[in-house]
Amino acid sequence: MLNIKKYLMYGALISLSVCTWSKFFYEWWKLHKKYKEHLLFLQRHNCIVSYCVGKMGGWSSEGVKVDKWLTLQNQYEPVLYFIRTAKYSLDIAVMILSVECITDEILLAFKRKVNVRIIVDLNYNRNSTLLLELSRAGIPILYYDSPNSDVNSIFHCKYMVKDYSSESGYLFVASLNFCSQSVVSNYESITFTMHHYLLTEFKNNFESSWRTIREMNGKRTLH
Numbered sequence: 001m002l003n004i005k006k007y008l009m010y011g012a013l014i015s016l017s018v019c020t021w022s023k024f025f026y027e028w029w030k031l032h033k034k035y036k037e038h039l040l041f042l043q044r045h046n047c048i049v050s051y052c053v054g055k056m057g058g059w060s061s062e063g064v065k066v067d068k069w070l071t072l073q074n075q076y077e078p079v080l081y082f083i084r085t086a087k088y089s090l091d092i093a094v095m096i097l098s099v100e101c102i103t104d105e106i107l108l109a110f111k112r113k114v115n116v117r118i119i120v121d122l123n124y125n126r127n128s129t130l131l132l133e134l135s136r137a138g139i140p141i142l143y144y145d146s147p148n149s150d151v152n153s154i155f156h157c158k159y160m161v162k163d164y165s166s167e168s169g170y171l172f173v174a175s176l177n178f179c180s181q182s183v184v185s186n187y188e189s190i191t192f193t194m195h196h197y198l199l200t201e202f203k204n205n206f207e208s209s210w211r212t213i214r215e216m217n218g219k220r221t222l223h
Contacts, residue, residue: 041085044192045170049078051188073101075183078190080105082172086162089115091206093157096124096177103130110139119144119209121155122217124177142213155213161203171199 040060049058059078073080076099083090083105090109097103097120110116118134122143125131135141144155160172174190176182193199 049190091161092118
């Protein structure tokens with residue numbers, strides 16, 4: 001009888017030990033996964049991505065299947081990731097915005113209560129159903145139209161400012177427009193940085209552009 005009790009006690013201790021170690025390992029695994037995701041996040045916000053006629057370099061492709069890189073959505077993964085990870089605010093300044101997977105991601109960010117604002121060039125986005133959908137959802141969009149018909153003036157910026165504060169934030173600066181040709185046929189580059197001086201300069205540029213275009217043209221629609 002004593003032996004049975006002793007074995008039962010040992011069994012209980014072993015079971016408790018296994019449960020404790022299982023819980024400890026699970027908690028460690030969650031923390032380790034979160035840590036790796038944070039490192040990946042920092043890496044992806046401090047890098048330079050280049051495109052060479054459909055070939056992309058400089059971007060950590062962790063979690064993305066290599067055999068799918070040729071799809072437009074995966075070619076634009078750096079842009080989509082930047083938008084997808086926005087928490088509070090997202091200011092977008094770009095000449096052309098005509099890629100559906102990008103406008104879809106912008107809409108998802110807006111539905112997460114991210115404060116989104118967009119500036120585009122009117123002539124290159126005229127009659128855009130994608131931008132009309134964003135506008136109808138409630139996203140404020142300004143369309144730059146040259147105030148002087150004798151001068152071919154365009155809104156040529158390509159940058160995004162995300163989650164800006166007096167201490168932190170994230171910046172996307174690129175040569176590319178958000179169209180299919182940019183990542184398929186062109187030589188392009190994107191710079192991601194958390195450098196606060198650069199971030200502040202672009203944030204100020206966006207605020208200035210937003211005020212000036214709104215005063216000059218009003219809030220334009222394309223239809």
